[in-house]
Every structure is written in structure tokens, then in C-alpha cells.
Amino acid sequence: MRLLESILDRVPSAVVVKDRRGIVRYANATYARLHGLSVEEVVGRTEWDFMSADSADRFHLDDLAVIDGDRGVQFDDELPTPEGLRYFKTAKFPLYDASGTAWAMCAIATEVTAEHRLQIALRGSRDQL
Numbered sequence: 001m002r003l004l005e006s007i008l009d010r011v012p013s014a015v016v017v018k019d020r021r022g023i024v025r026y027a028n029a030t031y032a033r034l035h036g037l038s039v040e041e042v043v044g045r046t047e048w049d050f051m052s053a054d055s056a057d058r059f060h061l062d063d064l065a066v067i068d069g070d071r072g073v074q075f076d077d078e079l080p081t082p083e084g085l086r087y088f089k090t091a092k093f094p095l096y097d098a099s100g101t102a103w104a105m106c107a108i109a110t111e112v113t114a115e116h117r118l119q120i121a122l123r124g125s126r127d128q129l
Contacts, residue, residue, distance in 0.1 A: 005028075008028040009028050009029040009030075009039075010029075011028060011030060012030060012110070012111075013030060013108050013109060013110040013111075014027075014028065014030045014031035014034050014088075014107075014108070014109040014110075014111075015027070015028040015030070015031060015106070015107070015108050015109075016028075016031045016042075016106070016107050017095065017104050017105070017106045017107075018046075018047075018060075018063055018104060018105060018107075019103060019104040020064065020067055020103065020104065021046070022046040022047060022048070022056070022060045022063065023044065023045070023046055024042050024043050024044065024045055024046065024047070025043070025104060026043065027039055027042045027043055031109075034079070034081075034086075035050050035051065037050060047059055047060070051079075052080065055079065055080060062092065063092065063105050063107075066092045066093065066094055066105040067094050067102045067103075067104065067105050068102070069094075070094055070102055071093075071094070072091060072092060072093030072094070073091070073092050073093075074089070074090065074091045074092075075089075075090055076088070076089060076090070076112075077089075077090045077109065085113075086111060086113045087111070087112050087113045087115075087116040088109040088110060088111055088112060089109070089110045089112050090107055090108070090109040090110075091107070091108050091109075092105050092106065092107045092108075093105065093106055
């Protein structure tokens with residue numbers, strides 16, 4: 001397990017596992033840094049503890065849809081931060097207990113803010129031409 005955690009803490013994508021109640025059961029270092037916190041400050045808490053209620057509500061509804069829908073999803077997402085909006089390509093999928101019941105979901109979010117801003121700049125340049 002320590003080897004897996006060591007690997008995931010070096011992944012540039014944010015990785016988080018949240019249960020049905022929204023409690024963070026696992027977070028890698030990238031996820032914690034995204035919120036300006038340490039892993040120890042994130043695990044065992046809910047996103048309502050460290051992000052806006054609107055964002056936490058939206059993420060929780062998405063998480064429940066993944067858990068209850070019994071399937072993974074991929075989508076583009078945005079997260080408001082003090083530095084402005086940050087953009088992500090996110091994959092979410094359910095996690096199952098020994099009896100086969102979905103009890104949590106895992107999200108893997110890769111930041112694409114720079115690419116998003118470049119696309120906007122290119123559209124602006126194209127529109128000017």
C-alpha cells in the first residue's frame with residue numbers, strides 16, 4: 001500500500017476517493033496542494049470544509065451520480081480558486097466493497113488550465129482575422 005501511495009503522490013493529476021457522505025477517504029499530494037492543504041488536512045474531511053458550498057454541492061451531486069449510476073464518467077470541469085478559474089479533464093468511477101456494492105468514487109483530475117487559456121486566445125485571434 002505504501003508503494004501505491006508513493007506512486008500516486010508523484011502523479012501530476014489530483015486523485016481523490018470520497019465516500020457516499022462526501023468524506024475524503026484518500027487524497028494524493030496533488031489534490032491536497034490544489035486546495036492549499038496537506039494530505040493530513042484533507043483526509044477525513046468533506047469538501048464543504050475547504051471549498052465553497054456551491055462547488056462542494058456540485059461535486060457531491062456528481063459523485064453520487066457516479067456511485068449510484070454504477071459507471072464511470074469523463075468530463076471537463078472547472079474549479080474556482082483565489083487565482084481564478086482552473087480547468088480540468090476529470091474521470092470519475094465507482095469503487096466497490098467485497099460484496100460488490102458501490103460505496104465510494106474515485107476522481108482523477110488533470111489540470112488543463114494552460115491549454116484552455118490558449119484555446120481562448122486562439123479563438124480571439126481567429127475572430128480578429
